[in-house]
Amino acid sequence: DQQVKQNSPSLSVQEGRISILNCDYTNSMFDYFLWYKKYPAEGPTFLISISSIKDKNEDGRFTVFLNKSAKHLSLHIVPSQPGDSAVYFCAASGSYGGATNKLIFGTGTLLAVQP
Amino acid sequence: DSGVTQTPKHLITATGQRVTLRCSPRSGDLSVYWYQQSLDQGLQFLIQYYNGEERAKGNILERFSAQQFPDLHSELNLSSLELGDSALYFCASSVEGYGDTEAFFGQGTRLTVV
Numbered sequence: 532d533q534q535v536k537q538n539s540p541s542l543s544v545q546e547g548r549i550s551i552l553n554c555d556y557t558n559s560m561f562d563y564f565l566w567y568k569k570y571p572a573e574g575p576t577f578l579i580s581i582s583s584i585k586d587k588n589e590d591g592r593f594t595v596f597l598n599k600s601a602k603h604l605s606l607h608i609v610p611s612q613p614g615d616s617a618v619y620f621c622a623a624s625g626s627y628g629g630a631t632n633k634l635i636f637g638t639g640t641l642l643a644v645q646p
Numbered sequence: 647d648s649g650v651t652q653t654p655k656h657l658i659t660a661t662g663q664r665v666t667l668r669c670s671p672r673s674g675d676l677s678v679y680w681y682q683q684s685l686d687q688g689l690q691f692l693i694q695y696y697n698g699e700e701r702a703k704g705n706i707l708e709r710f711s712a713q714q715f716p717d718l719h720s721e722l723n724l725s726s727l728e729l730g731d732s733a734l735y736f737c738a739s740s741v742e743g744y745g746d747t748e749a750f751f752g753q754g755t756r757l758t759v760v
Contacts, residue, residue: 537688565748574648574736574751575689620689633702634679634738634749638688 534558535623537637545645550608552640554621557602561623565634566595566606569618578619579606611644618642649673652737652752660760664725667755671718671739677701678720679740679749680712684733695720696742727759 536555544550552566562583567575581588581595581604588595594607608615621637649672659665671678680692691704695714706712709727714720724731734756738749 567751572753574650574738574753576648577748577750580748622689633691633694633704635691636681636689 533638534561535621535635535637537619537621537640539640540638541641541643543643543645544611546613547610550606550611550615550642550644552606552608552619552621552642554604554606554637555602556604556623558623558625558635559602560625561635563624564595564597564604565622565624566593567620567622567636568615569620569639575620608642611642613644613646616642616644648750648752650737650739650750650752652735652755654755655753656756656758658758658760659727661727661729663727663759664723665727665757667722667724667735667737667757669720669722669737669739669752671720671737672750675739675741675750676718677740677742677749678714678718679738680706680720680722681736681738682733683736683754684730687733689736692722724757729759732757732759 565580566578568578569575579593597604618639620639622634624634651670653668676697679694681689692706694702712722734754736754738751740747740749
């Protein structure tokens with residue numbers, strides 16, 4: 532049962548444009564969401580997170596939006612740069628006492644930013 | 647550099663064998679997670695330890711086991727290896743074992759079973 536889903540295996544955008552990566556989840560007990568970025572032959576690196584008490588969190592070029600009613604979150608990258616080309620994983624977890632303390636990851640979306 | 651160290655980086659072994667993967671968490675982190683990434687697959691959660699105790703379990707096979715030692719390093723033991731166990735194995739650590747903290751990943755151990 533895939534509790535965190537990234538339905539787009541890949542995405543290609545032009546440099547300077549917006550990249551939008553999407554993620555859906557099924558477990559309503561999740562209350563903390565994260566995005567990780569992964570280059571080949573490296574471990575995932577933390578990018579940005581959002582708590583369920585918020586609907587938006589911004590860090591430089593990266594913004595994460597959370598729609599709890601739809602159980603959907605998205606990562607916006609503006610403007611996209613060639614160095615952003617990587618696999619992006621969405622992850623979710625529950626707080627202490629919640630359903631889960633572990634990070635559940637989606638299958639990833641490969642972003643290719645074309646110069 | 648995330649501060650999480652995994653050894654070895656690469657491992658090639660034969661079917662039926664047993665291997666041990668090692669993880670040293672970031673200084674001060676109490677929680678260690680193990681993940682498996684097979685070809686074209688996402689990151690599959692295997693198991694989590696917090697301060698020496700098992701905290702959560704994922705789809706970890708019975709042939710696999712893990713432990714976290716008093717110095718907080720962790721080992722993942724894989725036995726009776728099969729070709730399908732070939733994958734990247736990542737360790738991650740976080741300060742707490744609770745939900746609202748990010749985990750930092752090591753560079754992974756690439757296991758090839760031949």
